[in-house]
Amino acid sequence: MRRLGEVVSTAQGLLVVRCPDRERPDVGASAVDESLDDVGRVVDVFGPVDRPYLAITPDDGVSPAGLLGAKLYAR
Numbered sequence: 001m002r003r004l005g006e007v008v009s010t011a012q013g014l015l016v017v018r019c020p021d022r023e024r025p026d027v028g029a030s031a032v033d034e035s036l037d038d039v040g041r042v043v044d045v046f047g048p049v050d051r052p053y054l055a056i057t058p059d060d061g062v063s064p065a066g067l068l069g070a071k072l073y074a075r
Contacts, residue, residue: 003055004031004042004072008041015040017072024052030075031056037074050072 005019017031024045031039039062044055056072058064 001073002073004074005072007067007072010068013053013058013064014043015054015058015064015067015072017054017056019052019054022050022052024054025074031048031072032075033070033072034071036075038075039067041069042074 001018002023004025005017007015008018009016025042027042027045029042033039038059040056040058041055043057045052047053047073
C-alpha cells in the first residue's frame with residue numbers, strides 16, 4: 001500500500017487530500033484509512049505537480065466530515 005496523504009478539507013461531498021510528494025495514484029484507485037476500511041475512490045488529481053491534491057468520492061455510509069485530518073492510503 002502507498003500513502004495518499006491527509007484529508008485537508010471537504011468540498012461538495014468530496015474529500016480533498018493533499019499528497020505528501022509527487023507520487024500520486026491513478027484516477028479510480030481505491031482509498032482506505034489506517035484501519036484498512038474502504039473510504040472511496042480517487043476521481044480527480046489537481047493542483048501543483050510537486051504536491052498535488054486528490055478529490056475522493058466517499059463510499060456510501062462514509063462521513064466526509066468525520067475524516068478531516070485522517071491519513072489515507074491507496075490499496
